Amino acid sequence: MSTNVLEHKTSNLIKDAGSFPSSEVMLDLKNLKKVYPTPKGDYVVLEDLNLQIKKEEFVTIIGHSGCGKTTMLSMIAGLNPISGGYISVLGKHIKGPGPDRGVIFQAPSLMPWMTSLQNVLLGVNQVFPHATKAQRHDIAKYYLQKVGLEDAFNKKASDLSQGMQQRVGIARAFAIKPKVLLLDEPFGMLDSLTRGELQDTLIEIWNKEKITAVMITHDVDEAIFLADRVVMMTSGPKAKIGDVLDIDFERPRTRKAVLEHDDYYKYRKHLIDFLEH
Amino acid sequence: MGLGFLGTIKDLFTGKLEKEDFISFLRKVVVPLASILLFIGLWHMGSQSLYNIEAEFKIEKALEDQGPAAAEALRECIASGESGCQPNTLPSPSQVWASYQSLLRDHNIISADKAAFIEKTAVLNEKRIAEGKEPITYTGRPSFVDQIFRSLKTVFAGFLLALLIAVPLGIFIGLSPTLKSAFNWFIQIFKPVSPVVWYLLVFMIVKTVLIDSNEDSSFTISFISVGLCSMWATLVNTAMGVSSVDKDYINVAKVLKLGSFQKIFKVVLPSSLPLIFTGLKITLSVAWMVLIAIELLAQSPGLGLFVWEEFQNGANDSNAKIIVAMFVIGIIGFLLDRLMLTIQNWVSFDKTDAI
Known part of the structure; x- marks a missing residue:
């Protein structure tokens, strides 16, 4: 059956996962380990986690709740200390957070007392300190336009809907021009209609910027639609990479074309089989 | 703003009140008015019965000490309403209202007197200033309204002092766990200290610091005491706010x-x-609450001193004046609270947060 072909293909990929030419690798996770000490002894969340992500690649990470996906992402962001192994961006080991890794959080995390423009400028001012004020405003406004908020520059973040707030979050992350974009279930709190719209916005702006992206999601369709590769994590404790699935759809993609593609249901079945197994 | 019922009253007169608003009108206007009337009624009856007890006791005593003639004379004297023989007890609402009006009249007389004095001494003062001498100032007794403004001045000076100490200190404590553990014992021990003790502490220090000064230090002492008494809530809240900023x-x-x-x-x-x-x-x-006690101790002019002086005075309408001061203190406290709430709503980003 066709799944055999797929399995063959993915098993090849797992073999290859750690062996991209170093010039192509943007983000490298090597023997990554995370341990939380508890009164009953150490709790190992992640162990021997190896993952390489290429330049201009969009990777989605899928796995059961509590398997350590978010822990892994916040370690990449530098918000959570590493217990073992290392994470490197373009060959340089990371030490703490920095604007080379933009993060879109699960909650929009905008400063509610600032306008959407001020929220984006907060990052832009930090990353482009030598640009003139007008240039920085132009950058912020450009990205707000890109996410469809040209009418809401001066609206207070607290006056925006959840979906619009997350759009500002996307603009804020892209506007600082990071090398790697980290997305922690950014659409998890939205209704499915808004979620679809935001996926379109995200992929549109990503097609233009081609920033290496790592995104956590619970949504199998979202994982397939957005990604070049879907990484499946085993359940914790001691979670690691369970399987990797290559998504061979052409870019730019439309939702319609993806849904009508013959391979779509094969991919979907593969992911669901993994999650239910 | 808590003054919402004023809007409802306006709606009532402009005819905008809908039928379904009737219940809310009842609740917001009629019920508070009824409770005020009830309160005044109970107060009136209470003061009446206290008055009778006191009067009976006085007459009884006169009978025992001086015989029936004196008792009868006293009974007549009390009934005639002459001020010299009235029983001294809780004043009735009407007495308090009369005292309020007499205090206002007193204020008008004093302000007229003051204005006349300033007019009279204007030319002389110009000359004195030209000669490099101190101008002559009005030294008559302050009116009740003057006392209110003195109290407000003291309370705002104290509040400002509390703000300038507690907000920056609270920020530092909230940001640094080290500072927090350094200051925690200090806060825990000094927070519950009584206003009276703060006053005494400030008095000990200020007296020595201003030892060379001839000026009256009572204002300085009272506003510093007020500030030190009241700053703890701001200190603790600021530290908590700063240390509990949303992790996102x-x-x-x-x-x-x-x-x-x-x-x-x-x-x-x-x-x-x-x-x-x-x-x-x-x-x-x-x-505002501790101010009264501190003014009283510090002999600093203001409502606290007013209350104390009236109590010591023991004149016929002293008790009524004390009650007037009590209401004024309460109403100003309420207005100050509303003022802060308005400012809070105005600066706060989350409109639903304010209580």
């Missing part, structure tokens, strides 16, 4: 690598403003 905001600040200055002024402070203002609101009401 802190993560954003970390990811964007904001400097500490930017982090404090753009993220930490705005997000803790609601709690800081809650603290400031408590501070202002505590300041």
Whole structure:
């Protein structure tokens, strides 16, 4: 059956996962380990986690709740200390957070007392300190336009809907021009209609910027639609990479074309089989 | 704003009141008015019965000590309403109202007197200033309204002192766990100390610091005491607000690598403003509450001293004047609280947060 072909293909990929030419690798996770000490002894969340992500690649990470996906992402962001192994961006080991890794959080995390423009400028001012004020405003406004908020520059973040707030979050992350974009279930709190719209916005702006992206999601369709590769994590404790699935759809993609593609249901079945197994 | 019923009354007269608003009108206007009337009625009856007890006791005593003739004379004297023989007890609402009006009249007389004095001495004072001498100032006794403004001045000076000490200190304590453990014992021990003791402490220090000064230090002592008594709520709330900023905001600040200055002024402070203002609101009401006791001790002019002097005075309408002062103190306290709430709503980003 066709799944055999797929399995063959993915098993090849797992073999290859750690062996991209170093010039192509943007983000490298090597023997990554995370341990939380508890009164009953150490709790190992992640162990021997190896993952390489290429330049201009969009990777989605899928796995059961509590398997350590978010822990892994916040370690990449530098918000959570590493217990073992290392994470490197373009060959340089990371030490703490920095604007080379933009993060879109699960909650929009905008400063509610600032306008959407001020929220984006907060990052832009930090990353482009030598640009003139007008240039920085132009950058912020450009990205707000890109996410469809040209009418809401001066609206207070607290006056925006959840979906619009997350759009500002996307603009804020892209506007600082990071090398790697980290997305922690950014659409998890939205209704499915808004979620679809935001996926379109995200992929549109990503097609233009081609920033290496790592995104956590619970949504199998979202994982397939957005990604070049879907990484499946085993359940914790001691979670690691369970399987990797290559998504061979052409870019730019439309939702319609993806849904009508013959391979779509094969991919979907593969992911669901993994999650239910 | 708590004064919403005024809007309802306006609607009533402009005919905008809908039928379904009737119940809310009842609740917001009629019920408070009825409860006020009930309160005044109970007060009236209470003061009446206290008056009777006191009067009977006086007559009984006169009978025992001086015989039936004196008792009868006293009974007539009390009935005639002459001020010299009235029983001294809780004044009735009408007496309090009369005292309020007499205090206002007194104020008008004093202000007229003051204006006349300033007019009379204007030419002389110009000459004195030209000659380099001190101008002559009005030294008559302050009116009740003057006392109110003196009290407000003291309370705002104290509040400002509390704000200038407690907010910056609270920020530092909230930001640094080390400072927090350094200051925690200090806060825990000094927070419950009584206003009277604070006054005595400030008095000990200020007396020595201003040893060379001939000026009256009672104002300085009372506003510093008020500030020290009332700053704790702001200190604790600021520290709590700063140390409990939403973790998401802190993560954003970390990811964007904001400097500490930017982090404090753009993220930490705005997000803790609601709690800081809650603290400031408590501070202002505590300041107003302890002010009376402190003015009384410090002999600093103001409502507290007014109350104390009236109590010592023991004149026929003294008790009524004390009750007038009590209402004035209460109403001003309420207005100060509303003022802070308005400012809080105005600066706070989250409109639903304010209580």
